[in-house]
Amino acid sequence: MEDTNLNEMKDLVLNYVTKEYIDDDDIRITYDTPLISSGYVDSFSMVSLLVFLENKFKIKIPPSKATPEAFDSVNSIVALVNQYLSK
Amino acid sequence: MASEYDHPSYEELTGNFSWSIAEKELEYNPGDIINIGWYCSDRICMKGKADKIALFYEGFGGIEKKYTFNDIRLAGNTIGTFLRKLGITDGDRVCLFMDRIPELYLSFLGILKTGAIVQPLFSAFGEESLFIRLENAGTRAIMTQKKHLSKVRKIRSKLPLLEFVIIVDAMKPGDLDKGEILFSLDQADPVDKFDIFPSVAETPSVLHYTSGTTGQPKGVKHVHYSIISQYLTTKWVLDIRDDDIYWCTADPGWVTGTSYGIIGPWSLGATQCVLDTGFTAQAWYKFIEKHRITVWYSAPTTIRSLMKAGDEAVREFDLSSLRHLASVGEPLNSEAVIWSERVFGKPFHDTFWQTETGSIMITNFPGMKIKPGSMGKPFPGIKGTVLDPVTYAPISEPGRAGLIAFRPGWPAMMRTYWQNEEKYREKFVNGWYLSGDRSTIDNEGYFWFIGRDDDVINTGGHLVSPFEVESALLEHPAIAESAVTSRPDEINMEVVKAFITLKPGFTPGPDLELDIMNFIRRKLSPLAMPQAVEFMDMLPKTRSGKIMRRLLHAREWGEEIGDISTLEND
Numbered sequence: 001m002e003d004t005n006l007n008e009m010k011d012l013v014l015n016y017v018t019k020e021y022i023d024d025d026d027i028r029i030t031y032d033t034p035l036i037s038s039g040y041v042d043s044f045s046m047v048s049l050l051v052f053l054e055n056k057f058k059i060k061i062p063p064s065k066a067t068p069e070a071f072d073s074v075n076s077i078v079a080l081v082n083q084y085l086s087k
Numbered sequence: 088m089a090s091e092y093d094h095p096s097y098e099e100l101t102g103n104f105s106w107s108i109a110e111k112e113l114e115y116n117p118g119d120i121i122n123i124g125w126y127c128s129d130r131i132c133m134k135g136k137a138d139k140i141a142l143f144y145e146g147f148g149g150i151e152k153k154y155t156f157n158d159i160r161l162a163g164n165t166i167g168t169f170l171r172k173l174g175i176t177d178g179d180r181v182c183l184f185m186d187r188i189p190e191l192y193l194s195f196l197g198i199l200k201t202g203a204i205v206q207p208l209f210s211a212f213g214e215e216s217l218f219i220r221l222e223n224a225g226t227r228a229i230m231t232q233k234k235h236l237s238k239v240r241k242i243r244s245k246l247p248l249l250e251f252v253i254i255v256d257a258m259k260p261g262d263l264d265k266g267e268i269l270f271s272l273d274q275a276d277p278v279d280k281f282d283i284f285p286s287v288a289e290t291p292s293v294l295h296y297t298s299g300t301t302g303q304p305k306g307v308k309h310v311h312y313s314i315i316s317q318y319l320t321t322k323w324v325l326d327i328r329d330d331d332i333y334w335c336t337a338d339p340g341w342v343t344g345t346s347y348g349i350i351g352p353w354s355l356g357a358t359q360c361v362l363d364t365g366f367t368a369q370a371w372y373k374f375i376e377k378h379r380i381t382v383w384y385s386a387p388t389t390i391r392s393l394m395k396a397g398d399e400a401v402r403e404f405d406l407s408s409l410r411h412l413a414s415v416g417e418p419l420n421s422e423a424v425i426w427s428e429r430v431f432g433k434p435f436h437d438t439f440w441q442t443e444t445g446s447i448m449i450t451n452f453p454g455m456k457i458k459p460g461s462m463g464k465p466f467p468g469i470k471g472t473v474l475d476p477v478t479y480a481p482i483s484e485p486g487r488a489g490l491i492a493f494r495p496g497w498p499a500m501m502r503t504y505w506q507n508e509e510k511y512r513e514k515f516v517n518g519w520y521l522s523g524d525r526s527t528i529d530n531e532g533y534f535w536f537i538g539r540d541d542d543v544i545n546t547g548g549h550l551v552s553p554f555e556v557e558s559a560l561l562e563h564p565a566i567a568e569s570a571v572t573s574r575p576d577e578i579n580m581e582v583v584k585a586f587i588t589l590k591p592g593f594t595p596g597p598d599l600e601l602d603i604m605n606f607i608r609r610k611l612s613p614l615a616m617p618q619a620v621e622f623m624d625m626l627p628k629t630r631s632g633k634i635m636r637r638l639l640h641a642r643e644w645g646e647e648i649g650d651i652s653t654l655e656n657d
Contacts, residue, residue, distance in 0.1 A: 020605060024234040038147045039186065039365040042211060043392070043578075044547070044613035048604045055597040063577075067396075068367045 006078065009057075013081075014074045016052055021045060031075045036068040046071055053077065059084040094323050097452040100467040106498055109319040113354070120285045121311045123292055124167075124199035127353035128160035129283070136356045143332075143360040143378055144189050152189055156356065159193055162272060164281035166197025169270055173251055175228055177202025177284050180294060182221060182229040183339070184208050184239070187363040190255045190272055191339055194230050195349050199292060199311075202284025206294045206306075209340030210235055215559060215610040218242040219303055220296045221249060224505060230270075233258045240264065288312035294505060295342045297442040298552035300541040306505030307442045313346075314354055316446035316499035320466060321351030324438060326411045326453045327382055333359045334375070335384045341549065342442040343415055346499070347384055368396030372404040379408040386416040388547040390423045390435060391578045401430045411453065413438055416548020417580045418536040421460030437462055439491075439534070441522060442550075443514070445499030448522075449491075449534050462526065462534040470494040472519070473528055476540070479516045485530040488537055492519035542572070542636055547579040551615050553636065556607060559615075560585060563606050565593040570626050572640040574619065585617035586626060586639055595622035 010031050018029060021041050035041045041049060050066050053059070061084055070080045094100065113130075115121055131141075137157040144152040154162070175181060181198045183205060185191040191207075198205045206224050208217060210232075217238055221229065228251035231239055239252055243266075252267045260269060286292070292311045296304045325347065327333055333352050337343035352359045362374045366389065375383065393400075412427060412435045419437040427435045439449040439462045449471060451463035465471035472481040473489030482489040495515070504511045514521055525537040544551040553571040560569035568588045573581035585603065589595060600620040608616035627635040641648045 023237050027234070034147075034365075036365045037367050037370055039363070041365070042613050043366060044616060044618075045608060047618045048601060048608060048616060051597070051601045051604065055601055068365070068392075069369075072367070 006082075009078050009081065010074050012056065013053070013077050017041065017049070017074065020048070020052075029074075032073050034072050035074075036072045041071070043068065049077075053081055057081050057085060092326055092453045093328060094326075094453075097455045097464070097467065100323070104468040106315055106319070106468060109315045109498075113315070113318060115315070118287070121288055121290075121314065122199060122202075122283050122286045123311050123314050123350055123354075124163050124196040125283050126314055127350060128156060128163050128196055131156045131353065131356040132160050134356060139356065140358045141353060142189065142192060143358070144363065145361070145374065146188065146363045147365075154189065154193070156353075159196060159353070161277040161279065162189075162193035163196035163200050164278040165272065165275050166194050166270075167200040167281050167283075168278045169275065170197065170201050170203065170228070173228065173268075175201055175203050175251075177286075178291065179203040179228070180206045180224045180226045182206040182208055182224070182226045182231075184210055184212075184217065184229055184231040184235055185255065186210050186232065186234075187338060187344075187361050188232070188255075189361075190230070192349055192361070193272065194255070195339065195345065199286075200281060200283045202286055202290070204291045204294050204308075205345075206296075207339050207341075207345060208296070209338060209612065211614070212238075212340075212612045213608065213610045214238045214241045216304075216555075216612050216615070218245060219555075220306070221246055223296075223303065224294055224306055227251065228253060230255055232256050236267075286311045289502070291502070293345055295345070295442050298543060298550045298555060299510075300543050300552065301554050302510070304552065304555070305507055305510060307342075307501045308503050308505055309445050309499065310502055313445045313499035314350055316497050317346045317351045318354045320447040320450075321347060321355055321357075324436070324447050324450045324452065324466065325351065325382055325384055325413055327352060327355055327357045329356070331357055331381045331410070332378055332408070333357050333382045333384070334362070334378070334380045335359065336362075336371075336386065336389060337384070337415075342445065343384075343386075346446055347415075366392065368393050368400045369403070372400065372406060375406050375409065376404045381408050381410040382413075383409060383411075384413045384415065385435070386548045387414055387419045387423060388416065388579050390414060390419070390427065394423065394426050395578065398430055406431060409433065412436065413450075415440070415447075417545050418462065419460070424457065424459035434459070439463070439524075439536070443501045443520075444493070444497075444522075445501060446497065448493060448497075458529075458533050460535070461529075462536050464532050464534065465493075469497060471534070473526055473534075474516075474519060474521075476525075479519065482528070486527050488525055488527050490540055491522040491524045491526050491534065492516075493522065494518065495520050542640070544571075544573040544581055544583055546573070546576070546582050546614055549614050551583055553583075555611065556583060556585065556615050556617070559607055559610050560587060560603070562610070563603055565589050565599060566603070568626050568634070570634045570636050570639055571617070572636055572643060574643040576618070582618040583615060584619045584621065584643060586621045586623055588623055588626060 142154040230253045293309045335348040414435040436451040556571040570586045574584040576582040
């Protein structure tokens, strides 16, 4: 995934979150929309989001880093993923 | 020794207890009309607290609302009037399927005022979980939000008894399907006078659903008289006083959110706060600081999540308003009690009770010596013990494990399982109610939790039936067989783990694992979603073909596997 540019990564995560966690068609989330603190993604569902990221980007995110704060927006998620992509 | 609490000591109360204490304080005489909706709003107004704040609400995006006791009285009347005009009448089941928005709390009162039965369901439930519970209850109306409507629509055609789908927030009338109705509390004319249904002690009030090891979820039927227990336990155990600002973090989709998130505090005329956003430590601490919360009733999962966020997060906020802390849902580990004493200057008081018991049964009673990690002692008036699992005789020997059991007779005890009297009767042996949990009792009478006596998974304080998850897994196109058990989890105590075998043509892999997780999350709920899926060539079975779930459980927990002489594929 090293060639994937930042916006493609963001769109990938954004589309996944929209498809899996947003039931209301009228809700449009952006890169900055709070996901956890808004209640769109709960702490249990966060686990499936983590598995998605690890599968898609072939990385391993330590449990200590998979915090509600780190998962609270597409931007923060991609920033977290990038830390492990570059390792 | 002078106590910092308003009530006498645990020993004094235990020695001289009668539920008539609560009846007198609520001015209830046996045989009187008793309606929870009236007790939680009209009566408080009559006591001169009409202008006191009943509810501070804060939602996502900075939305704030506040309601006085007169406001909630009027709202209950208005909702009751609306429902009655539809034809809703006493005994009908009306489901609340909403996030923690004000309409959830206010509709709870409104439904009870009509004499109908409230059926609160967790709004994160998927369509299958929702369907099973609505079908079992024969629900006549559901009140929900636009964001959850798609789940209701998917199952509507299979629910012939569901006449009304009421949407309580903004939606274009043209987008409604047949039988769907818009109701906006903000736009409705407030109703000052409402003919409240004259319910009596045994009139059904609330129907909560809970999971067992086998079979479908069971509807736990409560009655209006439950308020007697809920009032007194809120007053004594949660120690709520007139000037307190109270926060119960539980969702009213579960029993804590109704017994202690609505009935208990409002029957006392207490001000309570509701935060309807997702969890982050900063957001929660900020909420406590902002509203100067004094009494906080939360759950071990949350407390452990706060511990994980670190002490530094606590120090960023002024939490000095906190006076009394309590916890419920699963055993509170001693580390969490000690941590809370260190960072908040006071311990969390663990409480133990269940959907079936309706009110707190065992507790670290305020003023009593706390033993960190212990459940505490039975509430005054509750006779609790542990029973020998074979003879069902009470165990007198301190430290010996047994089944937690209670003598029936407290006001909030369930009256039956909905349409399942047989299962209800199975909960009683030799005159004891069997909780399904195991513990020891030490030489000072303190209970120490061990675990469930069955395969039910307690994850984050919520019960998940392995049977329900296994059945749902079998509907996934790739899965041939399934077994579900728990595995240890640092935050949620335990989480769901699935073991599966695949049908020919399917290959194990991380993408299939994620697909299975999401399949269950959407179908049942995020709580029921396996947090790990293990692909196996075959599941361990007895020679008669029964899957040996206990063997998988023992492996996950590092326990002795025990007798495997009946194992088929060893």
